[in-house]
Amino acid sequence: MNKMGGENLRENSFRDEIFKYLLDHGYCESKNSDYDYRNALDRAKLFEFLEASQPDELAKLKETYGNSYKEKYIELLCKKIEKRGLLKALTEWVEDYASNTKFNLVYFKTGIESMVDNLVLYEKNIFSVRREFSYEDKEDSFRVDLAIFINGIPIVMIELKKQTAGQKAGFEGTKQFKATRDPNQLCFSFNQRTLIYFAVDELVAFMTTRLDKSATKFLPFNKGDNEAAGNPIVEGKHSTYYLWEEILQKDMLLRIIREFMFIDDGGNMIFPRYHQLRAVLRIEEDVKNTGVGGRYLIWHSAGSGKTKTIAWLAKRLINIQDINTVIVISDRTVIDGQLGAELMTMDGKKGVAQHIDTTSKDLLKRLKDGGYIIVTTLQKFRPILNDIKQYKNRKYAII
Numbered sequence: 327m328n329k330m331g332g333e334n335l336r337e338n339s340f341r342d343e344i345f346k347y348l349l350d351h352g353y354c355e356s357k358n359s360d361y362d363y364r365n366a367l368d369r370a371k372l373f374e375f376l377e378a379s380q381p382d383e384l385a386k387l388k389e390t391y392g393n394s395y396k397e398k399y400i401e402l403l404c405k406k407i408e409k410r411g412l413l414k415a416l417t418e419w420v421e422d423y424a425s426n427t428k429f430n431l432v433y434f435k436t437g438i439e440s441m442v443d444n445l446v447l448y449e450k451n452i453f454s455v456r457r458e459f460s461y462e463d464k465e466d467s468f469r470v471d472l473a474i475f476i477n478g479i480p481i482v483m484i485e486l487k488k489q490t491a492g493q494k495a496g497f498e499g500t501k502q503f504k505a506t507r508d509p510n511q512l513c514f515s516f517n518q519r520t521l522i523y524f525a526v527d528e529l530v531a532f533m534t535t536r537l538d539k540s541a542t543k544f545l546p547f548n549k550g551d552n553e554a555a556g557n558p559i560v561e562g563k564h565s566t567y568y569l570w571e572e573i574l575q576k577d578m579l580l581r582i583i584r585e586f587m588f589i590d591d592g593g594n595m596i597f598p599r600y601h602q603l604r605a606v607l608r609i610e611e612d613v614k615n616t617g618v619g620g621r622y623l624i625w626h627s628a629g630s631g632k633t634k635t636i637a638w639l640a641k642r643l644i645n646i647q648d649i650n651t652v653i654v655i656s657d658r659t660v661i662d663g664q665l666g667a668e669l670m671t672m673d674g675k676k677g678v679a680q681h682i683d684t685t686s687k688d689l690l691k692r693l694k695d696g697g698y699i700i701v702t703t704l705q706k707f708r709p710i711l712n713d714i715k716q717y718k719n720r721k722y723a724i725i
Contacts, residue, residue: 340528341457341471341486344570348455348474352576356456356475363463365400366513371452372400372478376429379450383427390425398422403431411517412479413587413595432477434584435577452477453576459483461513468506474574480519481583482574483507487527495532499525500544509537521587522597528564530556535595547600568600586638588672601626602635610642618648618721636725637668640699643723644678651692652699652723655707665701686710696720 349355360370373396376384388395402422407415419428433448452475459473474482485502487493503523513519516536525532525544532544549568551558557565572578586598586606598606605624612620624639626632640652654665669679679699680692686709692700693714714720 340488340564344472344484344486345455345457347570348453348574353453353455353474356454356473358456358460361456362400363461364512365404366461366480366511366519367400367403368454368456368475368478368480369396369400370478371454371475372403375450375452375477378452379433379447380429383429386425386427387422390422390427399429407518411589412519412521413517413583413589416479416583431479432580434580451576451580453579454478461511470507476580480513481579482522482524483514483520484524484526487525489527489529493527495525495527495530496544499527500532500542503534503537503544504540504542507537509539517589517595521583521595524569526566526569528566531566531569533597533599535597545599549600549604573600573603585642591667591671596634598634598638599631602631602638605635606638606642609639610646613643613646613649613723618723633664633668636665637672640669640679640723640725641672643725644697644699646723648721649723650696650720652725653693653707654699654701654725655704656701657704669699669701690714693717 354371356368356371360368362369376399384395384399387399391398399420399422402420406418406420410418416431417434418431420431421428430447433444433451435445435448454475456473456475457471459470460467461470461473462468470483471486472482472484473480474484483503485495485499487495487499493499503525507514507523509515514537521535523534523537524547531547533547534542534544536542546555547569548555548557548566550556557568559565560567573582582598582603586596586603588596590596605626609622609624612622624632624635626635636654640654643649644652654669656665665681667681670681672679678697679701681701686706689700689702689706690710690713692698693710694717714722
């Protein structure tokens with residue numbers, strides 16, 4: 327019997343319910359026989375995606391390398407991920423100069439809504455799910471309840487528990503990741519394969535982006551229940567339904583990877599918590615639907631990630647066509663510095679985020695230029711209020 331056999335019996339119905347939901351909503355099943363243990367990839371889904379989305383590039387690779395083209399591509403892919411990290415690699419090319427080829431690992435919808443050809447390619451992405459994922463190439467391998475792959479690359483791992491069977495996600499679920507999932511194994515290696523880990527039961531969910539044995543840190547991934555922790559009771563559903571019905575849906579998961587996930591200055595991979603994601607997306611949607619001019623209040627408790635929510639919101643608002651400039655104002659220098667650092671980290675080297683920590687004159691110049699996310703203090707902003715009124719056709723988002 328598998329080491330986890332007794333627990334699996336208790337989790338089967340819960341696991342199978344989620345598995346079936348995903349299959350009914352655009353996922354396909356990943357098979358044990360297709361998994362490449364050495365490279366931690368689903369080879370079948372990987373090449374199915376390439377054949378469907380980039381056949382011309384693949385033909386050139388075949389012409390150059392003959393029967394070994396698959397091994398060559400996997401070698402290129404693994405080197406790319408090892409060098410850049412999976413999160414960045416997903417948004418870049420895998421290139422081979424000898425065959426003059428370059429491949430996308432995934433297609434994102436961001437910025438291509440009006441480009442029909444790219445939307446067709448977006449639909450070529452293959453989301454697959456595996457039940458009882460045996461990640462070791464041996465008979466008595468430990469298993470993860472659900473593993474999610476995008477185009478053959480493992481992205482999400484989920485451990486399920488049932489409180490009705492006396493087990494909790496916050497204890498047994500997180501303990502399982504800490505005790506039996508070795509971060510030295512490629513499929514669990516930080517930013518090399520799996521990006522996010524969830525421990526889930528019927529009532530609550532927890533997440534982490536890095537396994538580090540007993541030092542692994544999990545954060546709650548819950549909606550909140552009437553201003554308290556946890557999730558509300560939902561008639562006819564598990565309280566954690568939002569994980570598979572919302573977060574793991576194809577459009578949402580790719581959007582989170584592209585628009586929200588990033589590596590901070592401390593080397594930590596950041597995945598938005600549910601309340602952060604909900605706040606940002608609600609405001610963005612309302613501004614798009616009703617136009618500029620509205621006022622909004624985001625209520626976060628202490629330690630719940632206000633700085634990141636502000637930074638994510640600023641990044642989303644600057645991409646709305648009607649908004650010329652986003653101004654993030656703080657009344658304290660310390661918070662101003664934190665916001666500036668957070669936005670600069672998210673922005674990378676694009677130059678959209680500008681932290682004005684010098685004078686009001688420099689601030690006015692950036693506002694005149696337009697097109698930036700500007701982080702500043704109330705003390706610098708107040709003196710130039712009358713000056714910016716001369717730009718009557720400008721529309722600003724002020725946070």
